[in-house]
Amino acid sequence: MGGKYAERSAQLVLKKAAMKAGIRREVTLRTLRHSFATHLPENGTDIRYIQSLLGHNSPKTTQIYTHITTKDLEQIRNPINNLDLS
Secondary structure, eight states, rough: OOOOOOHHHHHHHHHHHHHHHTSSSOOOOHHHHHHHHHHHHHOOHHEEEEEEEHHHHHHHHHHHHOOOOOOHHHHHOOOGGGSSOO
16 A cells, blocks of 8 residues: 556546546646646746656756746846845
8 A cells, every 4th residue: 555556547547537627638647747847836836846856857857847937927026126226
């Protein structure tokens, strides 16, 4: 007990959950992994932690899974604007 799921078992669990949720598109374990990795930075998770969770050796590989949203880009502020130059 507490071991890993066989890949086929995980696929069947995911397919059943997608059907229950009314998702009509094809959903794969890769889709789930990609979605998981995409939403982590949106919630403030550092890319280095995501890299570790996904088991990647290179952050470049992790960047393939993660996307930057326009909302995230709009929230970036220039740190120079925080300086008190008076």
